[in-house]
Amino acid sequence: MDAVADDELFDTDFASRIPGAAHLCGHDMHTAIGVGIAQVLARLREQLNGRIVFVFQPAEETLEGARATIEDGILERTSPQEVYALHCGPFPVGTFAVMPGFGLPGQDHFQVELTGPDAVTDAKRLVALADGWSTVEYPRTPEQFRRLLEDIQIPDGPLARFVVAQPQLTSRDDGALVRVWLRAWPDSRYTEIRNATQSTADSLTSARVDFTKEPFPAMVCSPELSETAATYLHDTLGDGAVLVLHAAFPFNGEDFALFLRDVPGAMFFLGVANPEAGINGAPHTPDFAADERALGIGVRAMAGFLSSRLTALSGPHHHSPGPTDRHP
Template identity: 50%
Template sequence: MTGAQIEAVAAPLDEALIGLRREIHRWPELAGEERRTAGLVAERLRAAGLDVRTGVGGHGVVAVVEGARQGRTLLYRADMDAVAVEQGTAGAAHICGHDVHTVVGVGVAEVLAGLRDQVAGRVVVVFQPAEETLEGARAMLDDGALDPYSPEEAYALHCGPLPVGVFAAMPGAGHPGFDAARLELPGADAGRALLDRIDAMSTVRRPESDAEFADMVTALQTPDGPLARFVLTGSQLDADADPVTADVWVRAWPEERHPELRDGLRRLAAEAGARITFPGPPFPAMVCSPELTEAAAAHLREQPGVDAVLTLHAAWPFSMEDFALFLHRMPGTMFVLGVGEQGRPHKPGFTVDERAIGVGVRAMTALLLHRLDA
């Protein structure tokens, strides 16, 4: 499939996709509450003539683009929920870019639908709720989102503070997992002292300024940089509870470190006379297939509108990503889509250059078509 063929279908969609993004942005919905967003998505996909399922794992939407000929099956995933904030519509705002993820997913499905007479194979496009709470992917998978399909590879995008036209690939890296513990403490003062000791386990911290954030993004591009191996902790103390309690979380890379970190938490708790419990196993890290990521990045570099594909050699330490659960079912990768360098994701002031929508639609459509032919 040529770039000209993709462009002929994509170009007439650009204005409507920007309008859809603005509509979703005006009405952000928290994790598990994405009813309106899911309705808008399903309406567009049905209008494109696609087979659409709704209410999958909550407000999840699954659309299937069937090519004219038999072939491989791929998965493309987008997330729909907004971030909880004090200032925003009903306490929510799209300051992480999921509105862009959703609209790019719609555009990819629509372009593929317009080209399906020339396509061999199938693409399952999944619009997932509740990514911010790490609940949506599991709920969709448990509800049969991939039934009766068996995708061979999975792909996704996430917005990032990079120039429009720039992507970032994460071969062998991605996002860290997440471990959580509950502490019952002998008192508030003892609890604060213990939490200070737990916080000292951290080898990195969340960036407090745009400059620190830029330094962290640069460090991700360094194979042996400070983010190649890290621990990041956090906690919340309830001094009014009886007994006094605290919730603790730990993110670490690589995820194989979690058993040793649990041992360290148990030791610190015992020394402080505290009781520690873990509600379940650590949530898995999202690890992108090195082979598929490198192959996909090489293809993206040849696409019109793609100025560069950077390589990130370490995990983002300050966020998790439940696309990890899809990647536990099949190999795949997530790319960072440059949406401009104004602000940081999850922070007030984060804005998106809407030209990135068309770049993402064209690049991901070209990639999926390429992988169908692999």
């Protein structure tokens, strides 16, 4: 269920056997937890008030799998009333992070072709413009990373809005090419940045902007269902087990965004970090590792939460709704 393009750093018995493909995002954990939840709920199926469908979606890393799965008709076939996802996160093992109204940013990518004698000078102006959009930098030290994790928990804090812009200039025989990668919150920032790029390009004699694709949308979790989950997790796991994020982590995206565009729901981060044991729990870092106690914690908490949602949705006056029943 997905790999990250890198080599495994640690010699574990579950390490990838394919050179250049590594378990650096925890998808092996997610798969194991999903199977575990299914096993638990299958044993309890007589007591469940409804139906739970498990979706094992590939190609999350390339942001292609959710679209393909939805286009294959998963939502029409199953008519979910709510949809949930769990992903490893760099929070202490034993904790969950919920993101009411937040989630993970979308992304945009476009390029500007410049020709003529001023091409390189103009390209440098565009690169400077794009650099100026960035409001946050990737953390380079453990201290900066710790600060970032604090900042995303502050309501209306420094990361409530952000832009991460990565421009790249390539010289060519006949001019220059500027490519720009962007992550931003909220999605309206992409429109503003595209407009600013277009008007700057229009002021240059020989620049041509190529916006071939629409920006990929942000993943935005339902505020209500995230709060409901926070209450459940707090009541069952106790004080300190639930972190509430009030901003999106700026450097990763998530194509579960497309499920959440169609169906109310939420993603939760499952804490897998254990700094004392040297386990950073930070997906997409070369030394990513996860505290495996999170497997059992994730299975128990999500099996309980999902069955609680079935009970809430079936309501006091309904008996065993069929799979296609939809409540107003």
